[in-house]
Amino acid sequence: MQLVKLLGKSFPLVLWHRLRSAPFQENKGQPPASLRVPEPYRRRSARGRPPRPPHSARHVLQRPPRLLAPPRKAGPFCGDGLLPSLVAMPLVVLCGLPGSGKSRRAEELREALGAEEGGERRVFVVAEAAAAGGGRAALRAEAERLLSRRDVVVVDAGNELKSFRYELYCLSKHAGTPHCLVLCPGGAPRPDRSPLEAPDPRQRWDWPLFTAPADEAEPLPLAEIRAALFERRPPPPNQSTRSQPLQAAGFLHRLDRLTQDVLAALMAAQRGGVQPGQFVPVAVDGLRGEAQGLVLSRPVSLAELSRLRRQFLSYAKMHPGDGEENLPQLGSMFLQYLSRNLH
Structure with a gap:
Protein backbone atom coordinates (compact mmCIF):
# COMPACT_ATOMS: atom_id res chain seq x y z
CA MET A 1 0.00 0.00 0.00
CA GLN A 2 2.91 2.36 0.62
CA LEU A 3 4.02 1.93 -2.98
CA VAL A 4 0.55 2.76 -4.20
CA LYS A 5 0.35 5.86 -2.03
CA LEU A 6 3.80 6.98 -3.18
CA LEU A 7 2.92 6.63 -6.86
CA GLY A 8 -0.56 8.05 -6.61
CA LYS A 9 -1.66 10.27 -9.44
CA SER A 10 -2.20 13.30 -7.24
CA PHE A 11 1.16 13.00 -5.42
CA PRO A 12 3.12 15.48 -7.65
CA LEU A 13 0.47 18.20 -7.37
CA VAL A 14 0.17 17.73 -3.60
CA LEU A 15 3.95 18.01 -3.23
CA TRP A 16 4.02 21.14 -5.39
CA HIS A 17 1.19 22.66 -3.37
CA ARG A 18 3.16 22.04 -0.14
CA LEU A 19 6.22 23.74 -1.57
CA ARG A 20 4.22 26.76 -2.79
CA SER A 21 2.11 27.12 0.35
CA ALA A 22 4.93 26.67 2.92
CA PRO A 23 5.29 29.59 5.38
CA PHE A 24 7.78 32.19 4.14
CA GLN A 25 7.50 34.75 6.94
CA GLU A 26 10.00 33.29 9.38
CA ASN A 27 13.08 33.77 7.17
CA LYS A 28 12.17 36.98 5.33
CA GLY A 29 10.88 35.44 2.15
CA GLN A 30 12.95 32.25 2.29
CA PRO A 31 11.33 28.80 2.63
CA PRO A 32 11.97 26.79 5.80
CA ALA A 33 15.23 24.84 5.97
CA SER A 34 13.47 21.49 5.63
CA LEU A 35 12.14 22.49 2.20
CA ARG A 36 15.18 24.20 0.71
CA VAL A 37 16.89 22.73 -2.32
CA PRO A 38 20.74 22.51 -2.21
CA GLU A 39 22.28 25.54 -3.88
CA PRO A 40 24.37 23.70 -6.53
CA TYR A 41 21.33 21.81 -7.79
CA ARG A 42 18.65 24.48 -7.41
CA ARG A 43 16.67 24.81 -10.61
CA ARG A 44 16.17 28.30 -11.96
CA SER A 45 14.54 29.51 -15.11
CA ALA A 46 16.00 32.14 -17.39
CA ARG A 47 13.60 34.81 -16.08
CA GLY A 48 14.10 33.95 -12.43
CA ARG A 49 10.65 32.41 -12.02
CA PRO A 50 10.16 29.15 -10.13
CA PRO A 51 9.95 25.97 -12.24
CA ARG A 52 6.61 24.59 -13.26
CA PRO A 53 5.05 21.86 -11.14
CA PRO A 54 5.63 18.25 -12.22
CA HIS A 55 2.95 17.13 -14.65
CA SER A 56 2.90 13.40 -13.96
CA ALA A 57 3.99 10.75 -11.49
CA ARG A 58 6.71 9.73 -13.94
CA HIS A 59 8.47 13.03 -13.25
CA VAL A 60 8.56 12.15 -9.57
CA LEU A 61 10.07 8.74 -10.30
CA GLN A 62 12.86 10.10 -12.48
CA ARG A 63 13.65 13.43 -10.83
CA PRO A 64 12.57 13.34 -7.16
CA PRO A 65 12.84 16.65 -5.29
CA ARG A 66 16.00 17.05 -3.25
CA LEU A 67 14.93 18.13 0.23
CA LEU A 68 17.34 18.89 3.00
CA ALA A 69 17.11 17.18 6.35
CA PRO A 70 15.93 19.21 9.36
CA PRO A 71 18.53 21.57 10.85
CA ARG A 72 21.06 20.04 13.24
CA LYS A 73 20.97 20.75 16.90
CA ALA A 74 23.40 23.18 18.44
CA GLY A 75 26.79 21.87 19.53
CA PRO A 76 29.49 19.86 17.79
CA PHE A 77 28.30 16.59 16.29
CA CYS A 78 25.01 16.60 18.20
CA GLY A 79 23.04 16.11 15.00
CA ASP A 80 24.84 12.94 13.91
CA GLY A 81 25.83 11.44 17.24
CA LEU A 82 29.13 9.96 18.38
CA LEU A 83 29.97 6.31 17.89
CA PRO A 84 33.39 5.55 19.42
CA SER A 85 33.16 1.90 18.32
CA LEU A 86 32.58 2.75 14.65
CA VAL A 87 35.83 2.80 12.67
CA ALA A 88 35.70 4.18 9.14
CA MET A 89 38.50 5.82 7.20
CA PRO A 90 37.47 9.36 6.29
CA GLU A 231 34.10 9.09 16.27
CA ARG A 232 31.26 10.32 14.08
CA ARG A 233 28.65 8.34 12.24
CA PRO A 234 29.22 8.47 8.45
CA PRO A 235 26.44 10.07 6.41
CA PRO A 236 23.91 7.52 5.16
CA PRO A 237 23.83 7.00 1.39
CA ASN A 238 20.84 8.36 -0.45
CA GLN A 239 19.29 7.49 -3.78
CA SER A 240 21.80 9.56 -5.75
CA THR A 241 24.87 7.85 -4.23
CA ARG A 242 23.57 4.32 -3.64
CA SER A 243 24.62 1.66 -6.12
CA GLN A 244 21.76 0.32 -8.18
CA PRO A 245 20.70 -3.22 -7.16
CA LEU A 246 21.63 -6.03 -9.49
CA GLN A 247 18.67 -8.01 -10.79
CA ALA A 248 18.41 -11.22 -12.71
CA ALA A 249 17.32 -10.95 -16.31
CA GLY A 250 14.62 -13.57 -15.68
CA PHE A 251 12.99 -11.46 -12.98
CA LEU A 252 12.70 -8.38 -15.22
CA HIS A 253 11.37 -10.47 -18.09
CA ARG A 254 8.71 -12.14 -15.91
CA LEU A 255 7.64 -8.83 -14.39
CA ASP A 256 7.35 -7.25 -17.83
CA ARG A 257 5.35 -10.25 -19.08
CA LEU A 258 3.05 -10.18 -16.06
CA THR A 259 2.15 -6.52 -16.49
CA GLN A 260 1.55 -7.05 -20.22
CA ASP A 261 -0.83 -9.90 -19.47
CA VAL A 262 -2.76 -7.72 -17.03
CA LEU A 263 -3.19 -4.99 -19.66
CA ALA A 264 -4.26 -7.57 -22.24
CA ALA A 265 -6.90 -8.95 -19.84
CA LEU A 266 -8.28 -5.46 -19.16
CA MET A 267 -8.50 -4.58 -22.85
CA ALA A 268 -10.17 -7.92 -23.62
CA ALA A 269 -12.75 -7.29 -20.88
CA GLN A 270 -13.59 -3.88 -22.33
CA ARG A 271 -14.01 -5.35 -25.79
CA GLY A 272 -16.29 -7.97 -24.25
CA GLY A 273 -18.76 -5.34 -23.08
CA VAL A 274 -17.77 -4.59 -19.48
CA GLN A 275 -19.63 -1.49 -18.30
CA PRO A 276 -18.11 1.26 -16.12
CA GLY A 277 -18.49 0.44 -12.44
CA GLN A 278 -18.36 -3.34 -12.91
CA PHE A 279 -15.65 -5.51 -11.37
CA VAL A 280 -13.19 -6.77 -13.99
CA PRO A 281 -11.58 -10.09 -12.96
CA VAL A 282 -7.98 -10.55 -14.04
CA ALA A 283 -6.89 -14.18 -14.25
CA VAL A 284 -3.27 -14.34 -15.39
CA ASP A 285 -0.36 -16.50 -14.33
CA GLY A 286 1.73 -15.00 -11.56
CA LEU A 287 -0.98 -13.25 -9.54
CA ARG A 288 -1.50 -14.29 -5.92
CA GLY A 289 -5.03 -14.98 -4.71
CA GLU A 290 -8.28 -15.98 -6.40
CA ALA A 291 -10.36 -12.79 -6.70
CA GLN A 292 -7.83 -10.56 -8.42
CA GLY A 293 -9.10 -7.64 -10.46
CA LEU A 294 -10.26 -4.04 -10.31
CA VAL A 295 -13.24 -1.80 -10.98
CA LEU A 296 -13.04 0.46 -14.03
CA SER A 297 -15.00 3.66 -13.44
CA ARG A 298 -14.64 4.72 -17.09
CA PRO A 299 -13.36 3.34 -20.41
CA VAL A 300 -9.57 3.47 -20.61
CA SER A 301 -7.31 3.31 -23.64
CA LEU A 302 -4.30 1.11 -24.21
CA ALA A 303 -2.05 4.19 -24.35
CA GLU A 304 -3.09 5.29 -20.84
CA LEU A 305 -2.62 1.79 -19.45
CA SER A 306 0.81 1.52 -21.08
CA ARG A 307 1.89 4.82 -19.56
CA LEU A 308 0.92 3.67 -16.08
CA ARG A 309 2.65 0.35 -16.70
CA ARG A 310 5.94 2.09 -17.58
CA GLN A 311 5.74 4.21 -14.44
CA PHE A 312 5.22 1.15 -12.26
CA LEU A 313 8.07 -0.78 -13.92
CA SER A 314 10.52 2.09 -13.47
CA TYR A 315 9.88 2.09 -9.74
CA ALA A 316 9.84 -1.70 -9.40
CA LYS A 317 13.24 -1.97 -11.06
CA MET A 318 14.70 0.37 -8.44
CA HIS A 319 13.06 -1.52 -5.56
CA PRO A 320 13.09 -5.20 -6.54
CA GLY A 321 12.61 -6.47 -2.99
CA ASP A 322 13.10 -10.24 -2.83
CA GLY A 323 13.31 -10.68 -6.61
CA GLU A 324 11.50 -13.78 -7.88
CA GLU A 325 9.76 -14.40 -4.55
CA ASN A 326 8.32 -10.86 -4.62
CA LEU A 327 6.82 -11.19 -8.11
CA PRO A 328 3.26 -12.22 -7.06
CA GLN A 329 3.13 -9.35 -4.58
CA LEU A 330 4.26 -6.91 -7.26
CA GLY A 331 1.48 -8.19 -9.51
CA SER A 332 -1.14 -7.46 -6.87
CA MET A 333 0.39 -4.05 -6.22
CA PHE A 334 0.25 -3.29 -9.94
CA LEU A 335 -3.51 -3.88 -9.91
CA GLN A 336 -3.86 -1.60 -6.88
CA TYR A 337 -1.74 1.02 -8.62
CA LEU A 338 -3.99 0.92 -11.68
CA SER A 339 -7.10 1.15 -9.51
CA ARG A 340 -5.77 4.25 -7.75
CA ASN A 341 -4.84 6.10 -10.95
CA LEU A 342 -7.81 5.18 -13.16
CA HIS A 343 -10.53 7.49 -11.90
Whole structure:
Protein backbone atom coordinates (compact mmCIF):
# COMPACT_ATOMS: atom_id res chain seq x y z
CA MET A 1 0.00 0.00 0.00
CA GLN A 2 2.91 2.36 0.62
CA LEU A 3 4.02 1.93 -2.98
CA VAL A 4 0.55 2.76 -4.20
CA LYS A 5 0.35 5.86 -2.03
CA LEU A 6 3.80 6.98 -3.18
CA LEU A 7 2.92 6.63 -6.86
CA GLY A 8 -0.56 8.05 -6.61
CA LYS A 9 -1.66 10.27 -9.44
CA SER A 10 -2.20 13.30 -7.24
CA PHE A 11 1.16 13.00 -5.42
CA PRO A 12 3.12 15.48 -7.65
CA LEU A 13 0.47 18.20 -7.37
CA VAL A 14 0.17 17.73 -3.60
CA LEU A 15 3.95 18.01 -3.23
CA TRP A 16 4.02 21.14 -5.39
CA HIS A 17 1.19 22.66 -3.37
CA ARG A 18 3.16 22.04 -0.14
CA LEU A 19 6.22 23.74 -1.57
CA ARG A 20 4.22 26.76 -2.79
CA SER A 21 2.11 27.12 0.35
CA ALA A 22 4.93 26.67 2.92
CA PRO A 23 5.29 29.59 5.38
CA PHE A 24 7.78 32.19 4.14
CA GLN A 25 7.50 34.75 6.94
CA GLU A 26 10.00 33.29 9.38
CA ASN A 27 13.08 33.77 7.17
CA LYS A 28 12.17 36.98 5.33
CA GLY A 29 10.88 35.44 2.15
CA GLN A 30 12.95 32.25 2.29
CA PRO A 31 11.33 28.80 2.63
CA PRO A 32 11.97 26.79 5.80
CA ALA A 33 15.23 24.84 5.97
CA SER A 34 13.47 21.49 5.63
CA LEU A 35 12.14 22.49 2.20
CA ARG A 36 15.18 24.20 0.71
CA VAL A 37 16.89 22.73 -2.32
CA PRO A 38 20.74 22.51 -2.21
CA GLU A 39 22.28 25.54 -3.88
CA PRO A 40 24.37 23.70 -6.53
CA TYR A 41 21.33 21.81 -7.79
CA ARG A 42 18.65 24.48 -7.41
CA ARG A 43 16.67 24.81 -10.61
CA ARG A 44 16.17 28.30 -11.96
CA SER A 45 14.54 29.51 -15.11
CA ALA A 46 16.00 32.14 -17.39
CA ARG A 47 13.60 34.81 -16.08
CA GLY A 48 14.10 33.95 -12.43
CA ARG A 49 10.65 32.41 -12.02
CA PRO A 50 10.16 29.15 -10.13
CA PRO A 51 9.95 25.97 -12.24
CA ARG A 52 6.61 24.59 -13.26
CA PRO A 53 5.05 21.86 -11.14
CA PRO A 54 5.63 18.25 -12.22
CA HIS A 55 2.95 17.13 -14.65
CA SER A 56 2.90 13.40 -13.96
CA ALA A 57 3.99 10.75 -11.49
CA ARG A 58 6.71 9.73 -13.94
CA HIS A 59 8.47 13.03 -13.25
CA VAL A 60 8.56 12.15 -9.57
CA LEU A 61 10.07 8.74 -10.30
CA GLN A 62 12.86 10.10 -12.48
CA ARG A 63 13.65 13.43 -10.83
CA PRO A 64 12.57 13.34 -7.16
CA PRO A 65 12.84 16.65 -5.29
CA ARG A 66 16.00 17.05 -3.25
CA LEU A 67 14.93 18.13 0.23
CA LEU A 68 17.34 18.89 3.00
CA ALA A 69 17.11 17.18 6.35
CA PRO A 70 15.93 19.21 9.36
CA PRO A 71 18.53 21.57 10.85
CA ARG A 72 21.06 20.04 13.24
CA LYS A 73 20.97 20.75 16.90
CA ALA A 74 23.40 23.18 18.44
CA GLY A 75 26.79 21.87 19.53
CA PRO A 76 29.49 19.86 17.79
CA PHE A 77 28.30 16.59 16.29
CA CYS A 78 25.01 16.60 18.20
CA GLY A 79 23.04 16.11 15.00
CA ASP A 80 24.84 12.94 13.91
CA GLY A 81 25.83 11.44 17.24
CA LEU A 82 29.13 9.96 18.38
CA LEU A 83 29.97 6.31 17.89
CA PRO A 84 33.39 5.55 19.42
CA SER A 85 33.16 1.90 18.32
CA LEU A 86 32.58 2.75 14.65
CA VAL A 87 35.83 2.80 12.67
CA ALA A 88 35.70 4.18 9.14
CA MET A 89 38.50 5.82 7.20
CA PRO A 90 37.47 9.36 6.29
CA LEU A 91 38.01 12.09 3.71
CA VAL A 92 39.68 15.40 4.60
CA VAL A 93 39.08 18.27 2.18
CA LEU A 94 41.35 21.34 2.31
CA CYS A 95 40.02 24.65 1.08
CA GLY A 96 41.68 28.02 0.55
CA LEU A 97 43.27 30.50 -1.83
CA PRO A 98 46.67 29.97 -3.46
CA GLY A 99 49.50 30.62 -1.01
CA SER A 100 47.42 29.95 2.11
CA GLY A 101 49.58 27.00 3.24
CA LYS A 102 47.32 24.12 2.23
CA SER A 103 50.22 21.81 1.31
CA ARG A 104 51.92 22.37 4.66
CA ARG A 105 48.66 21.63 6.50
CA ALA A 106 48.17 18.50 4.40
CA GLU A 107 51.62 17.26 5.39
CA GLU A 108 50.85 18.04 9.04
CA LEU A 109 47.67 15.95 8.83
CA ARG A 110 49.50 13.10 7.10
CA GLU A 111 52.14 12.92 9.83
CA ALA A 112 49.66 13.27 12.71
CA LEU A 113 47.08 10.77 11.44
CA GLY A 114 49.62 8.31 10.04
CA ALA A 115 51.47 8.04 13.36
CA GLU A 116 48.35 6.67 15.10
CA GLU A 117 47.26 3.03 15.30
CA GLY A 118 50.88 1.91 15.49
CA GLY A 119 51.65 3.31 12.04
CA GLU A 120 49.25 0.84 10.36
CA ARG A 121 46.91 3.55 9.13
CA ARG A 122 47.75 4.76 5.65
CA VAL A 123 47.21 8.40 4.75
CA PHE A 124 47.11 9.42 1.09
CA VAL A 125 47.50 13.05 0.00
CA VAL A 126 45.87 13.85 -3.35
CA ALA A 127 47.69 17.00 -4.47
CA GLU A 128 46.26 19.43 -6.98
CA ALA A 129 49.65 19.78 -8.66
CA ALA A 130 49.75 16.05 -9.47
CA ALA A 131 46.37 16.28 -11.25
CA ALA A 132 47.00 19.63 -12.94
CA GLY A 133 46.72 18.15 -16.43
CA GLY A 134 43.23 16.73 -15.89
CA GLY A 135 41.78 19.47 -13.72
CA ARG A 136 39.02 18.78 -11.23
CA ALA A 137 37.95 15.61 -13.03
CA ALA A 138 41.36 13.99 -12.50
CA LEU A 139 41.44 15.18 -8.89
CA ARG A 140 38.03 13.69 -8.20
CA ALA A 141 38.90 10.42 -9.94
CA GLU A 142 42.10 10.01 -7.91
CA ALA A 143 40.27 10.71 -4.64
CA GLU A 144 37.55 8.23 -5.58
CA ARG A 145 40.13 5.56 -6.40
CA LEU A 146 41.89 5.89 -3.02
CA LEU A 147 38.85 6.42 -0.82
CA SER A 148 37.91 3.34 1.20
CA ARG A 149 37.05 2.24 4.72
CA ARG A 150 40.69 1.45 5.52
CA ASP A 151 42.66 4.53 4.44
CA VAL A 152 42.55 8.28 5.00
CA VAL A 153 42.49 10.56 1.96
CA VAL A 154 43.50 14.23 2.19
CA VAL A 155 42.57 16.37 -0.81
CA ASP A 156 45.24 19.09 -1.07
CA ALA A 157 43.59 21.53 -3.47
CA GLY A 158 41.91 24.92 -3.52
CA ASN A 159 38.37 23.51 -3.78
CA GLU A 160 37.09 27.02 -4.29
CA LEU A 161 33.74 25.99 -5.79
CA LYS A 162 31.11 24.65 -3.43
CA SER A 163 29.71 22.51 -6.25
CA PHE A 164 33.01 20.59 -6.37
CA ARG A 165 33.04 20.29 -2.57
CA TYR A 166 29.56 18.80 -2.87
CA GLU A 167 30.89 16.20 -5.33
CA LEU A 168 33.60 15.21 -2.85
CA TYR A 169 30.96 14.98 -0.13
CA CYS A 170 28.95 12.59 -2.31
CA LEU A 171 32.06 10.44 -2.73
CA SER A 172 32.34 10.05 1.03
CA LYS A 173 28.65 9.17 1.28
CA HIS A 174 29.02 6.53 -1.41
CA ALA A 175 32.04 5.00 0.36
CA GLY A 176 30.29 5.15 3.76
CA THR A 177 33.01 7.26 5.41
CA PRO A 178 32.91 10.54 7.36
CA HIS A 179 34.47 13.69 6.01
CA CYS A 180 35.46 17.15 7.21
CA LEU A 181 36.54 20.46 5.69
CA VAL A 182 39.64 22.42 6.75
CA LEU A 183 39.72 26.08 5.67
CA CYS A 184 43.17 27.67 5.33
CA PRO A 185 42.91 31.47 5.64
CA GLY A 186 45.18 33.91 3.89
CA GLY A 187 46.63 33.72 0.42
CA ALA A 188 45.75 35.85 -2.56
CA PRO A 189 43.38 35.26 -5.48
CA ARG A 190 44.72 34.73 -8.98
CA PRO A 191 43.11 35.76 -12.26
CA ASP A 192 43.43 32.23 -13.65
CA ARG A 193 41.64 30.65 -10.67
CA SER A 194 38.00 30.64 -9.66
CA PRO A 195 37.05 32.97 -6.81
CA LEU A 196 36.72 31.35 -3.41
CA GLU A 197 33.16 30.56 -2.41
CA ALA A 198 33.37 30.71 1.37
CA PRO A 199 32.34 27.49 3.13
CA ASP A 200 29.09 27.60 5.07
CA PRO A 201 28.90 25.16 8.02
CA ARG A 202 25.11 25.19 7.71
CA GLN A 203 25.47 23.19 4.50
CA ARG A 204 26.03 19.49 5.00
CA TRP A 205 28.87 19.31 2.46
CA ASP A 206 30.76 22.03 4.39
CA TRP A 207 30.20 20.50 7.83
CA PRO A 208 32.08 19.90 10.07
CA LEU A 209 34.24 22.92 9.26
CA PHE A 210 37.60 23.68 10.90
CA THR A 211 39.66 26.82 10.34
CA ALA A 212 43.43 26.53 10.42
CA PRO A 213 45.28 29.11 12.54
CA ALA A 214 46.53 32.13 10.60
CA ASP A 215 49.96 31.67 12.17
CA GLU A 216 51.64 28.73 10.44
CA ALA A 217 53.59 27.97 13.62
CA GLU A 218 50.38 27.07 15.45
CA PRO A 219 49.16 23.48 14.97
CA LEU A 220 45.79 22.43 13.69
CA PRO A 221 43.01 21.49 16.14
CA LEU A 222 43.92 17.82 15.78
CA ALA A 223 41.81 16.61 18.71
CA GLU A 224 38.62 18.05 17.21
CA ILE A 225 39.52 16.80 13.74
CA ARG A 226 40.13 13.27 15.07
CA ALA A 227 36.76 13.29 16.83
CA ALA A 228 35.01 14.44 13.64
CA LEU A 229 36.73 11.79 11.52
CA PHE A 230 36.88 8.69 13.70
CA GLU A 231 34.10 9.09 16.27
CA ARG A 232 31.26 10.32 14.08
CA ARG A 233 28.65 8.34 12.24
CA PRO A 234 29.22 8.47 8.45
CA PRO A 235 26.44 10.07 6.41
CA PRO A 236 23.91 7.52 5.16
CA PRO A 237 23.83 7.00 1.39
CA ASN A 238 20.84 8.36 -0.45
CA GLN A 239 19.29 7.49 -3.78
CA SER A 240 21.80 9.56 -5.75
CA THR A 241 24.87 7.85 -4.23
CA ARG A 242 23.57 4.32 -3.64
CA SER A 243 24.62 1.66 -6.12
CA GLN A 244 21.76 0.32 -8.18
CA PRO A 245 20.70 -3.22 -7.16
CA LEU A 246 21.63 -6.03 -9.49
CA GLN A 247 18.67 -8.01 -10.79
CA ALA A 248 18.41 -11.22 -12.71
CA ALA A 249 17.32 -10.95 -16.31
CA GLY A 250 14.62 -13.57 -15.68
CA PHE A 251 12.99 -11.46 -12.98
CA LEU A 252 12.70 -8.38 -15.22
CA HIS A 253 11.37 -10.47 -18.09
CA ARG A 254 8.71 -12.14 -15.91
CA LEU A 255 7.64 -8.83 -14.39
CA ASP A 256 7.35 -7.25 -17.83
CA ARG A 257 5.35 -10.25 -19.08
CA LEU A 258 3.05 -10.18 -16.06
CA THR A 259 2.15 -6.52 -16.49
CA GLN A 260 1.55 -7.05 -20.22
CA ASP A 261 -0.83 -9.90 -19.47
CA VAL A 262 -2.76 -7.72 -17.03
CA LEU A 263 -3.19 -4.99 -19.66
CA ALA A 264 -4.26 -7.57 -22.24
CA ALA A 265 -6.90 -8.95 -19.84
CA LEU A 266 -8.28 -5.46 -19.16
CA MET A 267 -8.50 -4.58 -22.85
CA ALA A 268 -10.17 -7.92 -23.62
CA ALA A 269 -12.75 -7.29 -20.88
CA GLN A 270 -13.59 -3.88 -22.33
CA ARG A 271 -14.01 -5.35 -25.79
CA GLY A 272 -16.29 -7.97 -24.25
CA GLY A 273 -18.76 -5.34 -23.08
CA VAL A 274 -17.77 -4.59 -19.48
CA GLN A 275 -19.63 -1.49 -18.30
CA PRO A 276 -18.11 1.26 -16.12
CA GLY A 277 -18.49 0.44 -12.44
CA GLN A 278 -18.36 -3.34 -12.91
CA PHE A 279 -15.65 -5.51 -11.37
CA VAL A 280 -13.19 -6.77 -13.99
CA PRO A 281 -11.58 -10.09 -12.96
CA VAL A 282 -7.98 -10.55 -14.04
CA ALA A 283 -6.89 -14.18 -14.25
CA VAL A 284 -3.27 -14.34 -15.39
CA ASP A 285 -0.36 -16.50 -14.33
CA GLY A 286 1.73 -15.00 -11.56
CA LEU A 287 -0.98 -13.25 -9.54
CA ARG A 288 -1.50 -14.29 -5.92
CA GLY A 289 -5.03 -14.98 -4.71
CA GLU A 290 -8.28 -15.98 -6.40
CA ALA A 291 -10.36 -12.79 -6.70
CA GLN A 292 -7.83 -10.56 -8.42
CA GLY A 293 -9.10 -7.64 -10.46
CA LEU A 294 -10.26 -4.04 -10.31
CA VAL A 295 -13.24 -1.80 -10.98
CA LEU A 296 -13.04 0.46 -14.03
CA SER A 297 -15.00 3.66 -13.44
CA ARG A 298 -14.64 4.72 -17.09
CA PRO A 299 -13.36 3.34 -20.41
CA VAL A 300 -9.57 3.47 -20.61
CA SER A 301 -7.31 3.31 -23.64
CA LEU A 302 -4.30 1.11 -24.21
CA ALA A 303 -2.05 4.19 -24.35
CA GLU A 304 -3.09 5.29 -20.84
CA LEU A 305 -2.62 1.79 -19.45
CA SER A 306 0.81 1.52 -21.08
CA ARG A 307 1.89 4.82 -19.56
CA LEU A 308 0.92 3.67 -16.08
CA ARG A 309 2.65 0.35 -16.70
CA ARG A 310 5.94 2.09 -17.58
CA GLN A 311 5.74 4.21 -14.44
CA PHE A 312 5.22 1.15 -12.26
CA LEU A 313 8.07 -0.78 -13.92
CA SER A 314 10.52 2.09 -13.47
CA TYR A 315 9.88 2.09 -9.74
CA ALA A 316 9.84 -1.70 -9.40
CA LYS A 317 13.24 -1.97 -11.06
CA MET A 318 14.70 0.37 -8.44
CA HIS A 319 13.06 -1.52 -5.56
CA PRO A 320 13.09 -5.20 -6.54
CA GLY A 321 12.61 -6.47 -2.99
CA ASP A 322 13.10 -10.24 -2.83
CA GLY A 323 13.31 -10.68 -6.61
CA GLU A 324 11.50 -13.78 -7.88
CA GLU A 325 9.76 -14.40 -4.55
CA ASN A 326 8.32 -10.86 -4.62
CA LEU A 327 6.82 -11.19 -8.11
CA PRO A 328 3.26 -12.22 -7.06
CA GLN A 329 3.13 -9.35 -4.58
CA LEU A 330 4.26 -6.91 -7.26
CA GLY A 331 1.48 -8.19 -9.51
CA SER A 332 -1.14 -7.46 -6.87
CA MET A 333 0.39 -4.05 -6.22
CA PHE A 334 0.25 -3.29 -9.94
CA LEU A 335 -3.51 -3.88 -9.91
CA GLN A 336 -3.86 -1.60 -6.88
CA TYR A 337 -1.74 1.02 -8.62
CA LEU A 338 -3.99 0.92 -11.68
CA SER A 339 -7.10 1.15 -9.51
CA ARG A 340 -5.77 4.25 -7.75
CA ASN A 341 -4.84 6.10 -10.95
CA LEU A 342 -7.81 5.18 -13.16
CA HIS A 343 -10.53 7.49 -11.90
